[in-house]
Amino acid sequence: MRHEQIEMHPTRWGDPARAQALPAEARGLVEMVFGVDDRPAVAEQPLTPPVIEAAALAALEGAVGAGHVLTDDATRRLRTRGKSTPDLLRARAGDLTDAPDAVVRPATHEEVAAVLAVAVEHRLAVVPFGGGTAVTGGLVAQREGFAGVVSLDLVRMKRLLAVDHVSMTATLEPGLRGPEAEELLAAEGLTIGHFPQSWEYASIGGFAATRSSGQSSAGYGRFDALVVGLTVATPIGRIDLGTAPANAAGPDLRQLFLGSEGTLGVLTAVTVRVRRLPEVKVYEGWRWPSFAAGASAIRTLAQAGLLPTVVRLSDEAETAINLADPGAIGGAADAGCLMIAGYEGEPAAVAAKQAAVTAVLTGLGGTPAGTAPGEKWSAGRFDAPYLRDSLLDAGILVETLETATFWSNVDRLYTDVKAALTAHLGEPALVLCHISHVYETGCSLYFTVAAKEGADPLAEWQAAKAAACDAMIHAGATITHHHAVGRDHKPWFAEEIGPVGVFLLRAVKADLDPSGVLNPGVLIP
Numbered sequence: 001m002r003h004e005q006i007e008m009h010p011t012r013w014g015d016p017a018r019a020q021a022l023p024a025e026a027r028g029l030v031e032m033v034f035g036v037d038d039r040p041a042v043a044e045q046p047l048t049p050p051v052i053e054a055a056a057l058a059a060l061e062g063a064v065g066a067g068h069v070l071t072d073d074a075t076r077r078l079r080t081r082g083k084s085t086p087d088l089l090r091a092r093a094g095d096l097t098d099a100p101d102a103v104v105r106p107a108t109h110e111e112v113a114a115v116l117a118v119a120v121e122h123r124l125a126v127v128p129f130g131g132g133t134a135v136t137g138g139l140v141a142q143r144e145g146f147a148g149v150v151s152l153d154l155v156r157m158k159r160l161l162a163v164d165h166v167s168m169t170a171t172l173e174p175g176l177r178g179p180e181a182e183e184l185l186a187a188e189g190l191t192i193g194h195f196p197q198s199w200e201y202a203s204i205g206g207f208a209a210t211r212s213s214g215q216s217s218a219g220y221g222r223f224d225a226l227v228v229g230l231t232v233a234t235p236i237g238r239i240d241l242g243t244a245p246a247n248a249a250g251p252d253l254r255q256l257f258l259g260s261e262g263t264l265g266v267l268t269a270v271t272v273r274v275r276r277l278p279e280v281k282v283y284e285g286w287r288w289p290s291f292a293a294g295a296s297a298i299r300t301l302a303q304a305g306l307l308p309t310v311v312r313l314s315d316e317a318e319t320a321i322n323l324a325d326p327g328a329i330g331g332a333a334d335a336g337c338l339m340i341a342g343y344e345g346e347p348a349a350v351a352a353k354q355a356a357v358t359a360v361l362t363g364l365g366g367t368p369a370g371t372a373p374g375e376k377w378s379a380g381r382f383d384a385p386y387l388r389d390s391l392l393d394a395g396i397l398v399e400t401l402e403t404a405t406f407w408s409n410v411d412r413l414y415t416d417v418k419a420a421l422t423a424h425l426g427e428p429a430l431v432l433c434h435i436s437h438v439y440e441t442g443c444s445l446y447f448t449v450a451a452k453e454g455a456d457p458l459a460e461w462q463a464a465k466a467a468a469c470d471a472m473i474h475a476g477a478t479i480t481h482h483h484a485v486g487r488d489h490k491p492w493f494a495e496e497i498g499p500v501g502v503f504l505l506r507a508v509k510a511d512l513d514p515s516g517v518l519n520p521g522v523l524i525p
C-alpha cells in the first residue's frame with residue numbers, strides 16, 4: 001500500500017516533515033492584527049513510568065502477541081490525547097499526564113475481544129485509538145478506579161474485507177485511515193466520498209465512532225448515513241448489525257454504536273455504501289451580498305433537492321480574511337460572502353446539476369465567481385491544521401467549534417455564538433464562520449477563532465468555549481454537529497438529551513460494559 005503509516009508529530013498536526021514556520025506574507029498580516037510573539041519550543045519531557053502490573057502486561061501479550069504491547073515513551077507519547085488546540089497547548093507545555101501506560105495493537109476482532117477480557121480481569125481502562133484526531137477529549141480516559149490505562153491502537157487492522165459491486169457496499173477494518181481506505185477502494189473503481197478536514201489521518205473506525213461529517217456531505221452524506229453494517233466487540237460479546245438496506249426490526253441498534261466514542265464497544269468492521277469514482281470534479285465560487293442571502297440560497301437548493309456535492313458559505317469576516325483571496329471576488333472592502341459549490345460525478349450528470357443550480361443561484365441574486373476560488377479551496381482543503389500550528393508558534397490561539405440548528409434558528413445561533421466568543425476573547429480577536437453541512441431542514445455553523453494568547457491561553461480558551469457552548473444550548477441548537485462529545489462537551493450534552501436520555505445511556509453502558517473499562521469518563525454523562 002502506498003500510504004505507509006506516518007505518525008503525526010506529537011505536539012503538532014500531521015506529517016512532521018510538513019511542519020513549517022508562518023509564511024512571511026501571513027506573518028506580516030498577523031503582526032499587523034495581533035502582534036507576533038514567537039513561542040520557544042519546550043524540550044520533550046520524560047513520561048511518568050507505566051503503572052500496569054507485570055501480570056496484566058503478560059496477559060495483554062497473550063492476547064495480541066509479544067511485540068504488540070508497547071510501553072516505551074515514544075509510542076505512549078504518540079497515543080496521548082487528540083489534536084484539539086487545548087491538546088496541542090498541553091503537549092507543547094510538556095504536559096503529557098494523560099499518556100497511556102501501554103499501547104496494545106490487536107490484528108483481528110478476536111484479539112480485540114481478548115484484550116477486552118484481559119482489561120475486565122485486571123481492571124484496565126481501554127481507549128480505542130484510530131487516527132488520533134479527536135478534538136473533544138475522547139482519547140482521555142479516567143484513571144481513577146483502574147489499575148492502568150491501555151491505548152487500544154487499531155493500526156494493524158487495515159484490511160478491505162469485502163466489496164459488493166452489485167449492492168455497492170464495502171466492508172473495511174477500523175484502522176484504515178482516510179487515504180488508505182480510498183486507495184483500496186479506488187482500485188475497485190469506488191469511493192466512500194467522506195473527506196473531513198482530518199481525512200489524511202482519521203480512521204474508518206473513528207469516523208463511525210464520532211459520527212463524522214465530511215466536506216462533501218451534501219453529495220455523499222455524513223458518515224453515519226453511509227454506514228450500513230457494523231461489527232462490534234463488547235465486554236459481553238460480539239454483535240453484528242446491518243442485515244438489510246433498511247428494516248423495521250425494532251430500534252436501529254447501529255445507532256447505539258455510531259457516535260459511541262469507544263464507550264460501548266470497539267468497532268472492528270464497518271460496512272459502508274460506496275459510489276463510483278467520479279469522472280469529473282468541478283469546484284466554483286459564488287458571491288453573495290450577505291451571509292443571510294447566501295444562507296437563504298443554500299436553503300432553497302436543499303429544499304428543492306438540488307444540492308451540489310460540496311456546498312459551503314463563508315460569512316463576511318471569513319470571506320475577507322481566510323478562505324478567499326478578496327481580490328479574486330471583487331476587492332476586500334466589498335468581498336461579500338463566498339460560497340463554494342462543487343460537483344462530482346459523471347460528466348452529463350455534473351453538467352445537468354451545475355446548470356440547474358446555476359439557474360437557481362443566478363435567479364436569487366448570486367454572482368458567479370468562476371472556478372478559481374473553488375480550485376483554491378480544493379487545493380488547500382487539508383492545509384488549515386498546519387497553519388494552526390504555525391500560528392500557535394507565533395503566540396496566536398486558533399481553534400474551531402461547530403454546532404447545527406434548523407433554518408428558522410440559524411440567524412439567532414450565529415449571532416449568539418459569535419457574541420459569546422467575541423465577548424470572551426477580547427480585542428483583537430477574529431471570529432469567523434461558515435456553513436459547512438446542509439440539510440433540507442437546517443445546517444451546521446462552523447466557527448474559527450483567532451486571538452492573541454494571554455498569560456494562560458488554555459484557561460482563556462476554555463472560558464470562551466464554555467460561553468459559546470452555553471449560547472448553543474440556550475439557542476436550542478446541538479452541542480456538536482460532527483466533532484462528537486468526548487469529555488469536553490459532556491455537561492452540555494447532558495442538557496441537550498435531558499435526564500431520561502442520560503438514564504438511557506447509563507443503562508446501556510452498565511449492561512454492555514459492566515466493569516466500565518471502555519473509555520471511562522468519555523461521552524456518558
Ligand SMILES: Cc1cc2nc3c(=O)[nH]c(=O)nc-3n(C[C@H](O)[C@H](O)[C@H](O)COP(=O)(O)OP(=O)(O)OC[C@H]3O[C@@H](n4cnc5c(N)ncnc54)[C@H](O)[C@@H]3O)c2cc1C
Nearest residue numbers: 130131132133134138196197198203205206212213262267
Ligand atoms: C484539524 C482537524 C480537522 C477536523 N475536521 C473534521 C471534519 O471536517 N469533520 C469531522 O467530522 N471531524 C473533524 N475533525 C474531528 C476528528 O477528525 C473526527 O472526530 C474523526 O472522525 C476522528 O477519527 P479518528 O480515527 O482520528 O478517531 P480517534 O481520534 O482515534 O478517536 C475518536 C473517538 O472515537 C473512539 N474510537 C476510535 N476508533 C474506534 C473504534 N474502532 N471503535 C470504537 N471507538 C473508536 C476513540 O476512543 C475516541 O473516543 C477534525 C479534527 C482535527 C484535528
